Amino acid sequence: MTTSDLAGSAAADIAESAASDIAESAAADFAESAMTFPGSARVETVMGRPVSVDIRTALPARELTPLLDDAFAWLRWVDDTFDPHRPDSQIARLNRGQTLRQIPELVEVLHRCDELSEATGGWFEARIGGVIDPSGFIKGWALERLSRALSNAGAGDHRIAAGNDIRVRGSIAPGRRWRVHVRDPRTDVVRKVVFAHDLGIATSGGSSVVDPHTGLIQDTLGSVTVIGPDLAVADAYATAIYAMGPVRGRRFAAGLARTRPYETMIIAKDGQETTTPGFLDHSAETRLAG
Numbered sequence: 001m002t003t004s005d006l007a008g009s010a011a012a013d014i015a016e017s018a019a020s021d022i023a024e025s026a027a028a029d030f031a032e033s034a035m036t037f038p039g040s041a042r043v044e045t046v047m048g049r050p051v052s053v054d055i056r057t058a059l060p061a062r063e064l065t066p067l068l069d070d071a072f073a074w075l076r077w078v079d080d081t082f083d084p085h086r087p088d089s090q091i092a093r094l095n096r097g098q099t100l101r102q103i104p105e106l107v108e109v110l111h112r113c114d115e116l117s118e119a120t121g122g123w124f125e126a127r128i129g130g131v132i133d134p135s136g137f138i139k140g141w142a143l144e145r146l147s148r149a150l151s152n153a154g155a156g157d158h159r160i161a162a163g164n165d166i167r168v169r170g171s172i173a174p175g176r177r178w179r180v181h182v183r184d185p186r187t188d189v190v191r192k193v194v195f196a197h198d199l200g201i202a203t204s205g206g207s208s209v210v211d212p213h214t215g216l217i218q219d220t221l222g223s224v225t226v227i228g229p230d231l232a233v234a235d236a237y238a239t240a241i242y243a244m245g246p247v248r249g250r251r252f253a254a255g256l257a258r259t260r261p262y263e264t265m266i267i268a269k270d271g272q273e274t275t276t277p278g279f280l281d282h283s284a285e286t287r288l289a290g
Contacts, residue, residue: 040064046075049163056157078142084133095131113137116236124240125212140202140235143167164203167231184223184267194282200231204238211243220245222269228262
């Protein structure tokens with residue numbers, strides 16, 4: 001299969017997933033510059049949702065196809081290993097007290113979840129009611145690891161999207177940053193358009209978030225979007241801020257922006273928007289000279 005065949009197939013796949021706002025945005029971006037920036041893209045259903053991997057680095061088809069194959073093989077492995085609802089996953093076995101395989105990634109994920117629990121004062125928590133569920137971290141972690149692997153393999157220009165978690169690196173076309181529509185997951189309204197060469201974007205609020213202190217579903221905010229250099233961390237912060245609710249969440253987000261390179265947009269239930277100052281720095285498009 002040639003590079004042009006792959007590009008055509010990817011565009012068709014993405015178009016078929018138009019119901020997903022992430023896939024829809026990827027299709028628009030792909031169509032816009034496919035003629036000027038060679039590459040390839042693919043959409044598959046993993047983790048119960050369409051996941052798109054869009055590579056814009058000019059690589060031959062003999063390299064692009066295996067990269068995409070390996071990308072989705074990695075995501076399926078993560079789902080098989082960490083989904084607590086799969087009876088044969090390592091997380092499910094851990095919750096049942098059964099013997100586990102020796103998997104370094106399992107130790108890493110649990111350790112980082114514990115670190116983020118401490119960093120958020122327990123508002124991000126993968127252990128609730130004696131049950132381990134790293135869902136608020138694992139999707140962002142899987143995409144972040146995949147992004148680094150693609151860069152190490154020479155595919156430094158790419159966009160990976162799974163639901164409301166998006167990781168971009170490099171350029172969508174020569175001299176142009178990636179453009180990401182940040183939508184309110186409840187209303188599908190575009191709240192911000194983010195432009196970046198290297199950024200993780202995570203939005204919480206599209207699915208249930210539990211207050212780890214009470215075990216009850218938190219529903220006092222519309223959505224929370226966190227952007228920063230590590231998608232896994234941004235994902236966990238977005239979950240934690242959503243669980244905190246409006247007052248504590250805004251206070252935590254302001255402190256986070258002062259001390260770490262993570263910016264936040266909070267959408268209240270009435271649609272009112274609050275952003276930390278650095279979030280707006282990513283909302284104006286620029287083009288590099290040359």
